Amino acid sequence: LRYFNVYGAREFYKNKTASMVLQFGLQILSGKNPRLFEGSDKIKRDFVYIKDIVQANLLTLNAASGVYNAATGIARSFQEIVDILQRELGSNLPCEYIPNPYARSYQFHTQADIEPTKKALGYEPKFSLEEGIKDYAAEIKRIYEEEINA
Known part of the structure; x- marks a missing residue:
């Protein structure tokens, strides 16, 4: 499986490499303005919730050997993540927009083709970005309360 931008439970140990969903969530809970690169409404990734990744892994147990994209097939912006988290x-909190220091080498768009994964594995993502963040919000709060402010 080729994982795209996975977010969800049990990623806190990754520290600064944890998903931006968790990082933005912790910024917001700490009362800090979310810091986004300028133009973040146009910077898009294929964010996939961990529960969909678990589903994809289980489906591969009896699948033919191959390379399959584990994603949603839908690119969403970093701005959308912050907006959903705030809700x-x-x-x-007002967003703080900063220049992108990686602009020349930055990947501005990723979106998986999951049609082969759907056909070969019967994979169908169950969580939109809104649904995934809603499901993850309680865990983000727990991390903030028990891991950050313990």
């Missing part, structure tokens, strides 16, 4: 976490 789910009950916040309305």
Whole structure:
């Protein structure tokens, strides 16, 4: 399986390499303005919730050998992540937009083709970005309360 931008439970140990969903969520809960690169409404990735990744892994147990994209097939922006998190976490902090220091080498768009994965494995992502973040919000709060502020 070729994983795209996975987010969800049990990623806190990854520290600075944890998903931007978790990093933005922790920024918001700590009362800090979410920091985004300028133009973040146009910087898009294929974000996939861990529960869909688990499903994809289980489906490969009896599948023919091959390379399969584990993703949603839908690119969403970093701005959308922050907007959804603010709704789910009950916040309305203004975003702080900073220049992208990696602009020349930055990947501005990733989106998986999951049709082969759907056909070969019967894979169908169950969580939109909104649904995944809603499901993950309680865990983000727990991490903030028990791991950050313990």
